[in-house]
Amino acid sequence: MRAGALLDLKDVLQAVRSGWWLLVTGVLVGLALAGTLSWLATPLYSSSTRLVVAVAGAPDTSAAYQGNLFSQQRINTYTPLLTGKSLAGEVIDELDLDLSPAQVAGKVSARVLPDSTMIEVTVTDTSAARAQAIAAELGRRFSDRVTELEEDVTAVRVTTVEEPEVNENPVSPGVNRNLALGAVLGLLVGLGLALLRSRLDNTVKTADDVQTLSGAGVIGTVLEDPKLDDQHVVTSRDGHSLSSESFRAIRTNLQFLNVDNPPKVIVVTSSVPGEGKSTLAVNLATALAQSGSRVILVEADLRRPRVTRYMGLVGGAGLSNVLAGTADLSEVAQPWGDGKLSVLAAGPMPPNPSELLGSEHMRSLLQVLRDEHDFVIVDTPPLLPVTDAAVLSVAADGCLITTRHGATRRDQLAEAANVLARIDAKLLGVVLNRVPQSAAIARGYGYGYGYAADPGRVPVAEPKRERGRRIGRRRHAPLDPATTTEPPGAGGMSS
Ligand SMILES: Nc1ncnc2c1ncn2[C@@H]1O[C@H](COP(=O)(O)OP(=O)(O)OP(=O)(O)O)[C@@H](O)[C@H]1O
Ligand SMILES: [Mg+2]
Incomplete structure (x- = not known):
């Protein structure tokens, strides 16, 4: 009962935070109406x-x-x-x-x-x-x-x-009283509309939403960053922007996901188009390569390849050629940056992308890539319209779903998670993308649990390639509690 009441209060507060402008508009309209009516009323x-x-x-x-x-x-x-x-x-x-x-x-x-x-x-x-x-x-x-x-x-x-006197002060309208009444009524109407709006809003917005709908936690949040429209790879150049920090946090969280058996082949997908899959794939791949890992980024969205465009690479030949046997992997993989990252472009659009991506050839190619790299990041089409991402997920160690804050519908995220569950693919986590700054502040998105670490306790250093390998060899070696930090909290953020 008490928990229910608290939850209701939380809902109301969230509705007020996201619809505060409705409250302000309500008060202003109430004041304007009360003022106009008072002005029009005949004084008594x-x-x-x-x-x-x-x-x-x-x-x-x-x-x-x-x-x-x-x-x-x-x-x-x-x-x-x-x-x-x-x-x-x-x-x-x-x-x-x-x-x-x-x-x-x-x-x-x-x-x-x-x-x-x-x-x-x-x-x-x-x-x-x-x-x-x-x-x-x-x-x-x-x-x-x-x-x-x-x-x-x-x-x-x-x-x-x-004796009665001539009283020149009108008893009606009571302008101050009317204005106060108008403001209060306007505020109540605004509050009602804000609550209605939040009730009718069926988009994914909070970490709780994500957990309930997908069964997986939020592995990271990326703020709305207009810069991403012109400069898609932020992790390389703009080392200190908020979004580059977010991608680095996702990289760190990935490494904490399953320390005994860390995922290497990771499919990046989403429910519907335009949720930020390719942006996440390129920035996650560059962030992983920056920390010293050997990474290959595969542009497996053969229908709408964007990776090469976002990274300023050529897109002529690539994955579809390798799968068709018309080119060799070594001929078409393009190095990027200081060489730790290579990119396999999509290649020409085949008539049957799903079949090609679900083929035995694709499985063996992924095996080869897995053997030669620390991470294989696979950018794919969305899960709901086509089966490409689903067939690739089966061959991968896990998937990341990116979901667009305030735009992706709740049923779409739930259905995408269902698709993966039906084929027994592992959902590693969800990235909440394009979170507006205001929502991030309001809901306390960040990289912690809202529980400050002890003073002097510093985050664990990003694993260098050598260190990553050592950890890989000594899988069961416990992490040193004196040097490690809490698992980054984006995965367990409060909503
Ligand atoms: N956090 C963000 N802030 C601002 N813009 C973003 C953000 N993430 C992605 N975008 C922009 O959204 C658009 C779509 O992003 P992207 O191409 O990564 O989506 P996608 O899911 O791969 O799309 P598709 O389904 O077509 O492959 C791009 O213009 C990108 O720059
Ligand atoms: Mg894309």
Whole structure:
């Protein structure tokens, strides 16, 4: 119950964070509406008079007491006269008003002050002077009427104890009150819309979403980086940009995934087109090569090859030629950077990409590449439209799915993970791509658990090639707790 309540509060906070502009717009619209209505409304003025009903000429205290009780009884009988049409008619005649008795009566309110014999009469009108005149005349007429009615019976009389005044300050509209009301209502409407928007939003946004939908953790997040549109390989040149940091963190997290049997042949895929597969593949490959590993990047998206274009390489001959036996791997693999990374271009588009990629030839090629390199990164088409990535995943050690924050639908990610589960392919983790800075701050995406390391505790150095090999040979050697850090937290980020 308590957990449910907390979860609800968390949902509300998230809805407010992502839809704060709806709240601000709601308040502004509320203020504007309240201001306009107040400005358009006709101002109303009120004037009050106080009348006392008393028994005249009581000879002693006892008689005065009796008279007071009697007045209190009488007052309830007479008060309705003040709001009735009869006195209103007399007031109209006296003041020569162009109004009906019902209209005048509608402007009057009268109340008996508690535990007293005093009546407060208030007249509200569009003119301050007319309100005062009606109140004054009404008081006089009321007094006369009571005297008439009581003449032969008792000595009950009505006296005006407070004359009505002309009050130039309008009682309506209450501009400040209206503005406050408008702001509060606007805020509530904005909040409602923000909650509705977050309820209707069926895109993947949080690490919790990813875990629930795919069954795998977030292995890294890449922020929205406009630079990636012109300069696709950020890990090589722009060593300190936020996105290059993100790709390096993904590399580190990959190495922590399965320390006993680290994945070497890694398929990079996604649910639908344009989620950042090729960008992840090139940057992960360059980041791995930078840390000293021998890496080959295979452009196995034969339908929309982008790797060579992103890396500024030629794309003429490549994978499809090697598979068709028309070229040798050594002839078409292109070195990149300082030589630790080679790139195998897609080659010409074959008529049957899925068949070619699922062929025995492809399996043996991957085996050769695996033997010659520390990592084989395979860029593929998306999982849902075509089967290319699925057939490659079976031959790989695992897959990385990249998913676009706020764009990939929840059902698409779930279905992509299902495709991999159905063919028994291993999903290593999910990269949440194009996370807007605001969402990253709001949800605390980062490289930790939100749990600071001890002071002086430094991250483990990136494994050099020699070190990587040594670890590879001594697979069961435990990591030295004094020099290692917690597993980087992007894989277990809080949402
Ligand atoms: N984190 C990011 N920030 C900004 N732009 C990005 C980011 N990641 C990818 N992009 C841009 O999105 C576009 C698509 O990226 P990319 O080609 O890597 O996607 P893809 O999944 O390989 O697409 P396809 O399905 O067509 O192969 C590119 O223009 C790329 O520069
Ligand atoms: Mg691509």
